[in-house]
Amino acid sequence: MSPEQRSSQWYAGTDRNAYIHRAWMRRGLPAHAFDGRPHIAIANTASDLTPCNAHLGEVAESVKQGIWEAGGVPMNLPVVSLGETLVRPTAMLWRNMAAMATEEMLRANPIDGVVLLGGCDKTIPSLLMAAASVDLPAVVVPGGPMLTGTFRGKPLGCGTDVWKLSEEVRAGTLSEEEFLRSESSMIRSRGHCNTMGTASTMACVAEALGTTVPGVAGIPAADSRLLESAHGTGRLVVEMVADGRRPSTTLTKGSFLNAIVALAAVGGSTNAVVHLLAIAGRLGIDLTLDDFDRTGSGVPLLVDLQPAGQHLMEDFHRAGGLLAVLHEVRDLLDPQALTVTGKPLVDHLDGARIWDDSVIHRREEPLQADAGIAVLRGNLAPSGAVIKPAAASPELLTHRGRAVVFDSIEDMHARIDDPDLDVDATSVLVLRGCGPKGYPGMPEVANLPLPTKLLEQGVRDMVRICDGRMSGTAYGTVVLHVAPEAAAGGPLGLLRTGDWIELDVAGRRLDVDVPADELELRRPAQEMTGAFAAPTRGWERLYVDHVMQADTGVDLDFLIGSSGHEVSRESH
């Protein structure tokens, strides 16, 4: 076994320090565990407070078996876990912290390679950011979606149906009692949300990037094949250490463009935009917002999954999964982009087939011809904003309407249902103060609820604009990630209720019909500045002082790039 193993810098030799490093680790481990074989961390985001990832301990056991079998030594490494539904003020505030903590613990310890166990929305992004910055051989095992639950004889889409059912209650078409009855049916099994929300999207994106064993994305958490894949991943990471295969040798701009093709073809979450930009930033790969528009446009939407469509992740897996989707758009993929297997992604598509073309459509019969995320610019979003046309109402994609402006989510909740609020179906609802700095952490609030009085009139969608994000399980004509955000001096902060807003998705424009000089005259008078966060200490302070805008991935400025895996000075 290789004496140049990184972990050998702790364990090799006969001196006092090597003795200390080995002795405390023995606890049943045989002497040959320290003979130079690779030590593999299993970075595990399992937590009872991240219910979507609570089962990852069992997945880790399968990974461990694979590592032992291939001649490595597995090391369980619990890392910061982020549960989307509980963590306040938003899990996104802690994504960079989780990434930083995982990066540093991998570097600080005698680790030669790592298996990354994630699931719930922020966990795979934070793990991949960490792996990129420590640049050790790394493979993701996505924890998998939950099985399909049912309510009133119909499948329940996790997340998406919460939004739908709660709107029905507000519209008076569903009783509160019935609504609450659906609660115990929402989560049928272990696993993450079963729609094409952010967790499922990031599993697909991780596979298209080449950072997972091909074919794993979308295997349900309760399916034995996930454990088989976890076992294979354990074997693979040992091989990767021997070959020196790591993020900097595997991931290229082409890998990211492949991920963007996958994102468009599956109709994935807009959150993938900020996550992919952040991961690329760690690798020094020049990925921009415009790459999403350029590469995504022309990619057909092939997957009919909620929130935009009908089916759920269990159907997606049964229908052939991501490899079947990528097989259909093979000509759009970079044939050179590698995977953790050492082979190009396209080489893994040969045997892929669609088993149910109502779930995964064939290229000739796409759900939409042009599915990508559109990037808008204009005097309301000089650095860009995004919209997912696949989740929007086609008739609203070109729209002129008067702004109804809210300065915070509290302001919105206080006034949205006010019978006297001057709003109609053509109005444009604007929510600001929800960007990375302003909130802080860029919460998923952009799909703000429609005013009840309009819901009662049958209105089901309106143009909404926000400097925050939107849940990957949500839908609607929502312009999000507006950059710069209001709290960073963006023009969104200068908008007033009654201003005319023009949305032109085909023309990629978002403008307010107010002359530039008049907008600037409003600048000192941002009465809403008090609504922005001003933390004085701790992570929030560090975050607000250093976070970058949505158009570059919302990472902290000093976390861009990589510090590598060099072993630091001795602790004794």
Ligand code: FES
């Ligand atoms: Fe965890 Fe949806 S809440 S994936």
Ligand code: MG
């Ligand atoms: Mg989410």
